[in-house]
Amino acid sequence: MLSFNHLSVNYGEKAILQDLTGEIKAGQCVGLIGENGAGKSTLLHTLAGSHPYQGEILLHNHPLAKFSQAKLAHQRAVVMQSQQLGFAFTVQELVAMGRYPYKETTQHCAKKVAQYIDVMELGHLRDRRATALSGGELQRVNMARCLAQLDAFSDDAQPKLMLLDEPTSALDMRHQHALLGCVNKFVEQGNAAIIAIHDLNLASLYTSDIIMLHQKHILASGRTSDVLTEHNLKHIYAMPLYVKSHPLHDAPMIYSQRQEFS
Numbered sequence: 001m002l003s004f005n006h007l008s009v010n011y012g013e014k015a016i017l018q019d020l021t022g023e024i025k026a027g028q029c030v031g032l033i034g035e036n037g038a039g040k041s042t043l044l045h046t047l048a049g050s051h052p053y054q055g056e057i058l059l060h061n062h063p064l065a066k067f068s069q070a071k072l073a074h075q076r077a078v079v080m081q082s083q084q085l086g087f088a089f090t091v092q093e094l095v096a097m098g099r100y101p102y103k104e105t106t107q108h109c110a111k112k113v114a115q116y117i118d119v120m121e122l123g124h125l126r127d128r129r130a131t132a133l134s135g136g137e138l139q140r141v142n143m144a145r146c147l148a149q150l151d152a153f154s155d156d157a158q159p160k161l162m163l164l165d166e167p168t169s170a171l172d173m174r175h176q177h178a179l180l181g182c183v184n185k186f187v188e189q190g191n192a193a194i195i196a197i198h199d200l201n202l203a204s205l206y207t208s209d210i211i212m213l214h215q216k217h218i219l220a221s222g223r224t225s226d227v228l229t230e231h232n233l234k235h236i237y238a239m240p241l242y243v244k245s246h247p248l249h250d251a252p253m254i255y256s257q258r259q260e261f262s
């Protein structure tokens, strides 16, 4: 669905990502992991088509740069870490922004907005202004907007892509699992997702594949259980980490140990 070849990204003179090559296929939920500043958000912005780059990015085998914003909006949706509000919109209005790319009746739009507000369990907040939401509630609103933009649970034949930057960082445990379960359902329908995430155990439970970024490059990529190894993790985080099997799932769990402040 999406591939990138010899992709390099700079901020001014500063190289952030160098010569990355990879591919995301329909049916894959790809976790993007790496230390702070490794370039995860930059890669997501770039793959979303909102940051200049050198190299090649292909979406459905067509150069990303050739897509109009309107066409892109039907095929990929993005939830970034800090989405500026600019104005005190209500939850319903924010989710309805996901429907802007569509020419549809007000009734159809309202139906889709209500559907995805319900999916993210935001019904009781639908008329609340975003400025009066908690961080976790706002994160779920942004996710509802992303789902509405892609009409994530329609039976549309065209595979679609979600790019999510730490979508669970402000969520309680139940909502973390609910959100990632929702992303997995979206992916199982033949779509794809890329999720930048720091919680390695959530990454282990909900991603099929991992791209591990380290110092401007891809350190490792492939099936999640092949990439989340003690060797790779110690390389990235420079601290002792232990990988054990999950008691219920075929998924590695990562354990750390206390560190004393010195």
Ligand SMILES: Nc1ncnc2c1ncn2[C@@H]1O[C@H](COP(=O)(O)OP(=O)(O)OP(=O)(O)O)[C@@H](O)[C@H]1O
Pocket: 011, 014, 016, 034, 035, 036, 037, 038, 039, 040, 041, 042, 043
């Ligand atoms: N606007 C900018 N101008 C210059 N440098 C930037 C800018 N935005 C980010 N950077 C730098 O680019 C590098 C990658 O940042 P990025 O936000 O992509 O990392 P990240 O892996 O998402 O980090 P985190 O885990 O902390 O969210 C960092 O060194 C950061 O300081």
